[in-house]
Amino acid sequence: MNSGKTIRIAAIPGDGVGQEVVAAGRMVLDALAEDSNGAFAFEWTEFPWGSDYYAQHGRMMAEGGLEQLRDFDAIYFGAVGWPTIPDHISLWGLRLAICQGFDQWANIRPVKFLPGVTSPMRKADDTELDWVVVRENSEGEYAGMGGRNLGGRPPGGEVAVQSAIFTEVGCERIMRFAFDLARTRTRKHVTSVTKSNAQQYGMVLWDDVFNRVAKDYPDVEVDSCLVDAMAARFILQPESLDVVVASNLHADILSDLGSAMAGSLGLAASANLNPERRTPSMFEPVHGSAPDIAGQGIANPIGAVGSAALMMEHLGFPAAAERLNKAIEGTTAAGVLPRDLGGNATTEEVTSAIIDNLQA
Structure with missing residues (x-):
């Protein structure tokens, strides 16, 4: 402008x-x-x-x-x-x-530890912590696909289906966004959050796309972490975080955790x-x-x-x-x-x- x-x-x-x-x-x-x-x-x-x-x-x-x-x-x-x-x-x-x-x-949620604010994390007292969560904001678990059916059954018989949608286009564009953002930062590191051990379709696609996209960014370090392990890593090793890219649901939860830590x-x-x-x-x-x-x-x-x-x-x-x-x-x-x-x-x-x- x-x-x-x-x-x-x-x-x-x-x-x-x-x-x-x-x-x-x-x-x-x-x-x-x-x-x-x-x-x-x-x-x-x-x-x-x-x-x-x-x-x-x-x-x-x-x-x-x-x-x-x-x-x-x-x-x-x-x-x-x-x-x-x-x-x-x-x-x-x-x-x-x-x-x-x-x-x-693309949803960006920085995690900032401000001067004068007491963090519940003892590590924040003497460790510089600064990372950003990049959230896929258009599909995944919040795609809104599904419905409620069989409501005419006796009580307790209704069925609800909520489908998580992962597309190659959606995964690739948010990952490239995360890598481009990492290139502007000092550490130049991207962590992908996944759950492909249990979600064998959508999150395996997520992993495949991440591994492919990472090859186009040889100057950026990468690693991948299961979402439950990542929740523990936020608490135990926050200094290892730089740019964290995750699906709609995972990033929503993890970014709130990060803000509470701050x-x-x-x-x-x-x-x-x-x-x-x-x-x-x-x-x-x-x-x-x-x-x-x-x-x-x-x-x-x-x-x-x-x-x-x-x-x-x-x-x-x-x-x-x-x-x-x-x-x-x-x-x-x-x-x-x-x-x-x-x-x-x-x-x-x-x-x-x-x-x-x-x-x-």
Whole structure:
């Protein structure tokens, strides 16, 4: 993007604390734009989709919602889910509808250990830890293939089939994405997460494609690890991790584990990317709608601001992304921590501190 660009962002705060952290992230981004010497500005359009919208209209997003979003430069998403609506309805009706409808097939979830944040991992006290989980975001276990049948049987006789879909195209493109990302990092190492000992079709295809693709990247070290062993490796040998590429389900679980190791799910940022840029990409914190603390002003905005940094990187403003990340680090290093990180700072106080650090 050129200097002076007006960046058109579709904001979808969604449910619960999503509304609070998107508002916080927007404040930080607007402050970033004001201090950019005219390099960029934001034009925001907010969409009221989510569980409240469902209660009024019987659907999570407006009919034709994808077409309304298509011409934006990016989507800034909060969270989805509320106790009054089954999770599979809220998730498939909004977030997954956007991810799959726009073929946002690459999901990036960095695991960052921030200064001033106490990790439950003793190893984090004296070991530099920094890795990123690359998640296949379009198929696998979340492909949505299957159904429920035989509901007319006596109680206990219904059958549900949920099929995991692995395609050679889907596996190859996410693996090449992971290898290309590894080439930009210091260690240049990719670990593939598999379960081919038990899933003899889909994950054997995953392994075959990984071994083939790896030959095109002789400068990148590789290894493969079964998902259960990888869960243990996250805890016992996190220093061995650099770029971790995994299927939709495996990466979803492992990335949450990584964020908990760093201190809280409230830290976790993510990007749902269409790398070819045929459609807008979507950026969101990982933590969910957190109904138990919604409306109390204590939600952690760091994951949302970190997601904004991923958005700026994707939009072609790496220096702005770096400023956002440094402002987050300055805030936590100064001890301005929300409750999920052991502090007592409110959402507003953390947001203000991040803005102050932007301008420092």
